[in-house]
Amino acid sequence: MKVTKNTGVMGEWLDKKTLRSGDKAKLLTEATEIEREYDGEKSTQLIAKIKIKGQEGEKNVAINTPTKSALIDAFGYDTKDWVGKILTVEVERGIFGGKRGIALYLIPDGFSLGEDQNGYVLISKKEIKNDEGEATPEEIAKREREENNEASPDDIPF
Numbered sequence: 674m675k676v677t678k679n680t681g682v683m684g685e686w687l688d689k690k691t692l693r694s695g696d697k698a699k700l701l702t703e704a705t706e707i708e709r710e711y712d713g714e715k716s717t718q719l720i721a722k723i724k725i726k727g728q729e730g731e732k733n734v735a736i737n738t739p740t741k742s743a744l745i746d747a748f749g750y751d752t753k754d755w756v757g758k759i760l761t762v763e764v765e766r767g768i769f770g771g772k773r774g775i776a777l778y779l780i781p782d783g784f785s786l787g788e789d790q791n792g793y794v795l796i797s798k799k800e801i802k803n804d805e806g807e808a809t810p811e812e813i814a815k816r817e818r819e820e821n822n823e824a825s826p827d828d829i830p831f
Contacts, residue, residue: 682707682720687732689764689775696762697726698779704736704752721752723779725762739786740779743796747781 704721719736736744748754760779763786767776778786778796785799 682733684722685730685732687723687725687734687777689777691728692725692762692764692775692777694763698760698762699724699726699757700755700760700779701731701757703756704741721755734777734779736779737776739794739796740777743781743784744779746798747784 700721701724702722704719706717707720709716709718719741720733721736722731723734724731744752744755748758758781760781763778763780765776765778767774769776776794778794780786780796783799784796786794786796789795
């Protein structure tokens, strides 16, 4: 009998029930795509190690499509550039495929959780504007810090 090597993810998985919207998180490793099979259907899942402020140890986390898109927009296509960035946790309870669950979104600074015109969840860049519809000095300074890869005074590593 031939057997195949298990290439699953090692380590403890993040328990989304322990999270609250507003928690701070940091990815500790590059994200990698892992093939998985659930109910006979094969798919790929983007997995990384994460640290949640105030919780012990590092955990595995599956990165969903809205989070992946936001991380690409914020930090680029190479997941090594996502490592060490402070992210804000947003959790939503709901019913997914007939089962109650918790959706986890990891939101980069300057981005917000919303929906598109069809009701699909997306994470997009926030624009802070004055009464004339122009970017405020704070938004301009923030953009310049991001472009120069400088830390904000408000960013406190943990």
